[in-house]
Amino acid sequence: MTGLSSVVREVHVAVAVVIRDGRVLIARRPDHVHQGGLLEFPGGKVEPGETVQQALIREIAEETGLSVSESSLEPVIGIRHDYGDKRVFLDVWRTQDAAGVAEGREGQPVEWVLPDELRDEDFPAANRPIIRALRLPAVLPITGAIGNVTDGVSALRASLARSSAGLVVLRAPALAPVEYLRLSRHSLPECSEAGVGLIVHGGPAMYRETPGAAGLHLPGREAAALSARPISHGAWLGVSCHDAGQIAHATALGADYVTLGPVKPTATHPEAKAIGWDEFRRLAAAARVPVYALGGLGPDDVTRARDEGGQGVAGIRFWWPEL
Missing domain, CATH: 3.20.20.70 (Aldolase class I)
Structure with a gap:
């Protein structure tokens, strides 16, 4: 309608950096979804009533078959990004204590990659500070x-x-x-x-x-x-x-x-x-x-x-x- 501006709601997304033997678990997004074809870290929208830790545990299990404990999760970085058609808050946490064998349970290919092998152009723009955080020392x-x-x-x-x-x-x-x-x-x-x-x-x-x-x-x-x-x-x-x-x-x-x-x-x-x-x-x-x-x-x-x-x-x- 003329004269009215649409309000773009911010989506709270839990992002998991799963580390094993110095390598990071990544997946490729399906072609038909937002930012399709690019690489991503496991995670997804925080549902109503969920804490970010609960969302991470659920998403990691649903997407990769891995199980993690809440006590193993550590905060990494929070990133707000405006894609134009979508605003997101990426709530990024890491774990080095995931149990099980990783697999793409939603049909997505997954692999373990060294942090230095992560390239900006392979990820959505909002993910790029995550790559910096993974490659920088503590x-x-x-x-x-x-x-x-x-x-x-x-x-x-x-x-x-x-x-x-x-x-x-x-x-x-x-x-x-x-x-x-x-x-x-x-x-x-x-x-x-x-x-x-x-x-x-x-x-x-x-x-x-x-x-x-x-x-x-x-x-x-x-x-x-x-x-x-x-x-x-x-x-x-x-x-x-x-x-x-x-x-x-x-x-x-x-x-x-x-x-x-x-x-x-x-x-x-x-x-x-x-x-x-x-x-x-x-x-x-x-x-x-x-x-x-x-x-x-x-x-x-x-x-x-x-x-x-x-x-x-x-x-x-x-x-x-x-x-």
Whole structure:
């Protein structure tokens, strides 16, 4: 009718990331359904009266024949997405304790795939932050005080030797740009030998001038000056955020993850006011990208961060020596 606008209701969808031996269970959507032909994670609409956990247990059993316990389910990320003809809230949870043999009980082919083999173009657009969350580590170390290149490389080598990081953010604000580039180029072989991806910190030029870097982490001031993603989608893009507006801008830039904090008071940034876990939970719930809790945290806080809707924790002091 002329003059009336239709209201598109949001559909609450429970999504299961079922992990076994480091591989993730995926299926292909039937051609005749919404987003047909694309890959998907098990799951479906949360029915009236159901909790999301109950929906996950039911959907996993109906679609794959696997059984999971409610206690094995852990939150991963929540994603709101507008397809134009359909709005969905993807409530994503993981389990590593599914019993049985997986099969496509609705006629869909299923397979176990390594997270690094998941490609954006094979999934509906709303699923892409899930892929980021699966490929990103739970702990994101950040380098601490670095006064010169020699000491910085030495400290990085020592820190890598006693950690199991998958990625490291190379942050050294005290160094002049030319010295930072020397540091990043000398740090690449150290990270490569340890099997760790090096994410450079600063503006886009730092990434362009460091061939072989795994990605770029933008400080808030650098992100604020940009209107589009400054690097290719084949590399990681992170952004430092402190509030909802900065998270929204990072998302618009195409960030793969953000850090958010400080959650607790921290010695490295004593002037920054802590936001606390309640505010972290609120902001992470509204984010459409994986969110790392930052500030006074360490690996022991990963479970809390995930319970509050985060990807995990990022930080300095838990792994970086005092120089």
